[in-house]
Amino acid sequence: MTAPDTDLAELAKAYGVATDFWDWQGVHTIVSAETITRVLTALGVDVTSPEALAQSRDEVWRSNWRRTLPPTIVSREGWTPWVPVHLPHGAAVRVELALEDGGTIAVPQVDNWVEPRLVDGVLTGEATFQLPAEVPLGWHLLWAHVEGREPAYATVVVTPQRLELPAGLEHRRMTGLMSQVYQLRSANSYGVGDLADLADLATWGAADLGCDWVLVNPLHAAQACAPMEASPYLPTTRRFVNPLYIRVEDIPEVAYLSVEVRAAVAAQARTGQALNTSETIDRNASWAAKRAALELVYAAGLSPRRARAFEGFCEREGQGLVDFATWCALADMHGDDWRSWPAGLQSPTSPQVDEFRAEQAAEIDFFRWLQWVLEEQLAATQRLAKEAGMALGVIHDLAVGVHGSGADSWGLGDALARGIEVGAPPDQFNQIGQNWSQPPWRPDRLAELGYAPYRDMLRTVLRDSGGIRVDHIIGLFRLWWIPQGMSPGEGTYVHYDHEALIGILCLEAHRAGAVVVGEDLGVVQPFARDFMKERGILGTSILWFEWRDGKALAPEGYRELCLASVTTHDLAPTAGYLELVHVALREKLGLLTRDAAVEEAEERAAIARVAEALEARGLPHDPSDVEEFVISLHRYLALSPAKLLGISVPDLIGDRRVVNQPGTDKEYPNWCVPLTGPSGDLVSLEQLTALPYPRRLARSVTG
Incomplete structure (x- = not known):
């Protein structure tokens, strides 16, 4: 090199x-x-x-200089940015702003001389215009009417100066649960936790534990056919939702099925429910049973009232929904890697794809219907959570990117960089680096597209939610690009327009009334956390990562604008962490760059330093008394000013098993581990909510 x-x-x-x-x-x-x-x-x-x-x-x-206008102007409320307009030198120009609500504002020119340049044989000048301070929040269009040319336009996005905290959070802390939805297997699950299970967890968390929110794994859609990707952080799309999370029996049309069809649906339910006793989560078998049941319900049709609601949903979601549903139908027929499809099917705008849509209209409509059902059930889950007493309700998770062979990769075209995968450089916990096998946004194309794909994705995730957690939010500042075929350590950072990406995130969260949490762990530019704080975005603090001068960070040292928790899904549950199961696993998988004994000694020393910090606060501090030690860790965090305090659901039951081991794929059953107790026995949602320990732990911090 x-x-x-x-x-x-x-x-x-x-x-x-x-x-x-x-x-x-x-x-x-x-x-x-x-x-x-x-x-x-x-x-x-x-x-x-x-x-x-x-x-x-x-x-x-x-x-x-070839552009009449920049592709996109992202500003803040009250700002008056200058906008360059390129035109033949000496030509007249008029600029106006078409507002999102239908109004129009004239945009004045300012006195700012710029020397003309010869561009492609044309002497080209630059006129400067200034956006007025009174432009409201929202998405607008700037039009430039240049003498002798067709009008040119640019997207203008005006974002909040700061995202204010939702009602109630400004004046108090809110405690919540952190859960992987697929782990929440109940008696009525098809081997995978679903939205009804999430609603049960949320209402129990509100009523019995005093929780105000529940943070879930990304619910983004995976492939519609086997094999289904297990990682919720490697979806086929981030805009649409995985139908694996549908509770079939909660679809209104089920109540009107004929006796014969209802019996057929019940048979599929029994097949799915038999999967609840499996030691690992089998998404393929679960989806096979659930899809068969869903196809029966879909075939029964809709009442006129329900049909109109479905049509309204399809109209609102537009071409993006059509493209996603088309990809699902194509994947059913040709496999889930669009790069291996016949050449004529590799672009959503090709004539061959248009022909396919006409021939397979019913199949495509089925996949659109699934998304409508999911929207209804997500809305119901959020409503039930808030009715039970949660102030925020469900906080959704936004993955970093998408699968390189999936629906977004097919549908978004060159908005994603080809031949590149994103990841992370080597760090303390992943010393060979990480490759997440995801193509990144191209910063230039995002701007040229007016950030519409990014906006549409955010709107879907924020709909019917109390907040959004942005995984690896530092990727909105800079992202680690790895050329395909190179190791994670051979990548480099590519910088993004963080003013635009963070600003749009704040705008859409403001409109949804949602809180934003940025996962800002790992190697972070110092200014990035300051910028997040300025914009009202919470960071993330994990107890095991917070140190100062070789000691566990004192509670008073935690940020106020953060979600503080003892653990996260990329670490072992706390009981397992105390037993160093993560070190043993990383040694077994060959992920250590140091001797295992050195790693174990360092981790035991870290646990001892944390125990000293607990002792200094008068809290039980014996790591061998796992249940009391876990409670003490959460009480320690409760002494901090952190606005959000998270309790991991596996910590409620003494689970030991790692959910995900970064840096691995098939070497470990990542994202396929159901909830288990201290002895390794499966724990159902019904068993979880009946245990006394979750109440002790939660009430120790919620009161």
């Missing part, structure tokens, strides 16, 4: 590609020319020769 020369480094800088960085151990690292070249190529930049590289450098400014 060779270091980049000056020309390549300057071109990389122009596209936001890092040529160096500081690793987790404070070592300054130079990114190789090979990595930078691959990343620039994925951004559509020609670096195949010195001549091409020089041409690409000139193209950076030339492409901006």
Whole structure:
């Protein structure tokens, strides 16, 4: 690997590609020319020769001057940004802003001389206009009417200066549960926890435990056919929801089924319920039974009233829903990797895909119907949670990206970078780095698309929710790009317009009345946390990661704007952590870069330091008394100013098993582990809610 020369480094800088960085151990690292070249190529930049590289450098400014308007202007409420308008030198121009609500505002020109440039043989000038301070929050269109040309437009997004906390949270802390929905198997589950189970957990958490919210794993859709991806953080789309979480019996049409059809649905339910005793979660078998039942319900049809509601949903979700449903139907026929489909089917806008839609209209309609059912059941879950006493209700999780062969990869086209996968550089807990096998957003294409795909995704996740957790929110500032075929340590950072991405997140959360939690763990630029605080976004603090001067961070040292918890899904449940099951697992899987004895000694020392911190606060502090120690850890966090305090559901039952081991795929049953008790026995949702310990733990911090 060779270091980049000056020309390549300057071109990389122009596209936001890092040529160096500081690793987790404070070592300054130079990114190789090979990595930078691959990343620039994925951004559509020609670096195949010195001549091409020089041409690409000139193209950076030339492409901006070719545009009449920037593709997107993202501002804040009350700001008055200047907007450049490029036009033939001397031509007249008029600019106006078409507001989201239908109004129009004239945009004044300001006196700002910019020297004209020769662009593609045309002497081109730059006029400057200033957006008025009174432009309201929302999505608007800026129109430039240039003499002798067709009108040009740009998306204008005005975002809140700061996302205010939801009602109640500003003046008090709220405690909640953190759960993997698929683990919540009940007597009526099809081997996988569903939205009815989530509603039962939420209402129990509110009524019996005094909780105000429940944070769930991403509910994004996986493949519609086997094998279904187990990881909720590697979905086929982030905009739509996994129908595996539907409770069939809660669909209104089930009540009107004929005796024969209802018996057939019941038979599929029994097949699914038999999976509740399996030692690992079998999504494929569960979905086979549930899909068969859903197809029976769908075939029974809708009443006129319900049909109109479904039509309204389809109209509101538009082409994005059509494309997703089309991908599902195509995947049924050709497999779930669109890159291996016949060439004519590899683009959602091709004539062959149009023909397929006409021929398979009923199948596509079925997949649209599934999303409508999910929207209704998600709304019902949130309503029940709040009626039971939760102030926020369900907080949804947004994954970092999507599967490279999935629906979004097919439907969003070059909005995603090809030949690149995202991940994380080596750090303390993943010392060989991580590759998440997901294509990243292209920053340039997002702006050209007016950030519409990003906005539409956020709106779906925020609908009928009290909040959103953004996994790896640092990826909205910079994201670790790994060229395919290279190791995680051979990647580099690509920078994003965080003012735009964070601002749009705040705007959509503001409209939904939701709180935003950013998972800001790992290697983080210091300014990023300051920026999040400025915009009203909560960070994430995990007790085992919080240290100061070699000691466990005192409760008073925690941030106020954060979700504090003892553990997270990428660590062992606390009882297992105290027994060092995570070290044993990482040694078994070959993920350690140091001797296991060294790792064990370091972890035991960390636990001892935490025990000392508990003792200093007068709390029980013997790690061998696991139940009391877990309660003490949560009481310790309750002494902090953190606005949100999370309790992991596995900690309520003394579960030991790791849910997910980062850096692995098939080596461990990631995301397929059901809830188990201290002895390893399966624990159903009914058993969980009947146990006395969850009340003791929760009430120790909720009162």
